[in-house]
Amino acid sequence: MIAGSPRILIIRLSAIGDVVRTVPAMQVLRDAFPQAHIDWIVERKSADIVEGHPALDGLIVFERPEGAWESSRQFARLCRDIRNKRYDIAVDFHGILKSGVIAAATRAKKRYGFARPRSQEGSALAYTERVAVPANKLNRAEENLRLCQAIDPNARWQAPLVYVPVEVQDTVDEFFEEAFDSDKIVVALHAPVDRPEKQWPLAHFAALADMLLADGRFEVMLTWGPGQFSVVEEVLALTRRNPTVAPETPDLKHYAGLAASCGLYVGCDTGPMHIASAMGRPVVAIFGGTNPAQHAPYQLPHSVLYAGAPGNATPGIAGVQARLASISPDDAYEACIQLLFNPKN
Numbered sequence: 001m002i003a004g005s006p007r008i009l010i011i012r013l014s015a016i017g018d019v020v021r022t023v024p025a026m027q028v029l030r031d032a033f034p035q036a037h038i039d040w041i042v043e044r045k046s047a048d049i050v051e052g053h054p055a056l057d058g059l060i061v062f063e064r065p066e067g068a069w070e071s072s073r074q075f076a077r078l079c080r081d082i083r084n085k086r087y088d089i090a091v092d093f094h095g096i097l098k099s100g101v102i103a104a105a106t107r108a109k110k111r112y113g114f115a116r117p118r119s120q121e122g123s124a125l126a127y128t129e130r131v132a133v134p135a136n137k138l139n140r141a142e143e144n145l146r147l148c149q150a151i152d153p154n155a156r157w158q159a160p161l162v163y164v165p166v167e168v169q170d171t172v173d174e175f176f177e178e179a180f181d182s183d184k185i186v187v188a189l190h191a192p193v194d195r196p197e198k199q200w201p202l203a204h205f206a207a208l209a210d211m212l213l214a215d216g217r218f219e220v221m222l223t224w225g226p227g228q229f230s231v232v233e234e235v236l237a238l239t240r241r242n243p244t245v246a247p248e249t250p251d252l253k254h255y256a257g258l259a260a261s262c263g264l265y266v267g268c269d270t271g272p273m274h275i276a277s278a279m280g281r282p283v284v285a286i287f288g289g290t291n292p293a294q295h296a297p298y299q300l301p302h303s304v305l306y307a308g309a310p311g312n313a314t315p316g317i318a319g320v321q322a323r324l325a326s327i328s329p330d331d332a333y334e335a336c337i338q339l340l341f342n343p344k345n
Contacts, residue, residue: 016271197289
């Protein structure tokens with residue numbers, strides 16, 4: 001501790017959506033400790049979410065090299081470096097073995113994390129303070145707030161902020177000026193999904209794009225990132241009208257700038273959905289194999305389309321995909337109209 005100001009380490013390594021939902025916790029800690037030095041350790045894939053944030057003093061990027069031996073060496077070196085930074089408080093929002101080892105490596109007098117079963121793989125053994133949360137019932141953002149309240153009982157929810165550099169937003173603005181009619185609402189459709197249990201059928205995305213374009217009040221933009229263009233091509237091949245293809249977003253800050261410029265976002269349970277919500281956009285989120293109670297956008301306005309699990313059964317991939325397919329393009333179109341023109345939230 002320097003001149004009474006603590007050194008704080010936030011631990012949330014991945015995934016993109018979870019990192020987005022931890023950003024408000026960082027803002028809470030900054031308010032509670034305005035003079036503190038606050039660092040965040042995060043994996044490379046999610047680092048853009050927090051890089052440059054005004055509440056953050058330092059960013060430690062955890063690289064994951066190929067090969068178990070080299071990966072172990074790098075991780076040991078990282079833990080030594082963290083120990084040498086002499087943190088006073090460590091807050092583990094992740095709750096797995098790796099993050100628990102990092103928390104223990106800080107040797108901070110106060111190490112906060114979740115109690116079991118929210119913490120996994122023995123990570124709770126690393127904490128001096130353990131916070132219990134109801135299993136599978138709270139949104140991740142609400143869980144993070146509960147953890148902050150163990151540090152500052154007055155902690156309250158704050159809207160997330162993804163810092164977008166001016167030059168990035170300028171590039172996005174130039175694209176929008178050239179591509180769209182300024183009198184219409186631009187709807188971003190994000191079809192690419194990494195996990196099959198989250199994938200709404202591409203034919204449904206195409207049908208929704210056609211419905212929105214036929215409505216006359218909307219422009220439709222298909223968004224994508226590195227390695228995802230083939231999915232966009234499939235959607236285009238299934239459309240009857242002509243949605244606009246967004247430029248490739250080379251990093252998450254470009255995606256955040258793109259999302260911020262849209263009037264509405266439609267997509268599945270992915271990092272881009274949480275980014276769009278963090279940028280204050282209305283979101284229609286389509287859920288299949290993941291629990292909306294935990295993973296829906298925490299910020300309003302949003303609408304969640306979820307067919308639900310049959311009873312208490314946990315179906316295989318085919319069952320989840322069938323449930324996702326049962327959410328029709330008409331359902332999604334009606335959710336868009338309701339959210340934009342007759343919101344209940």
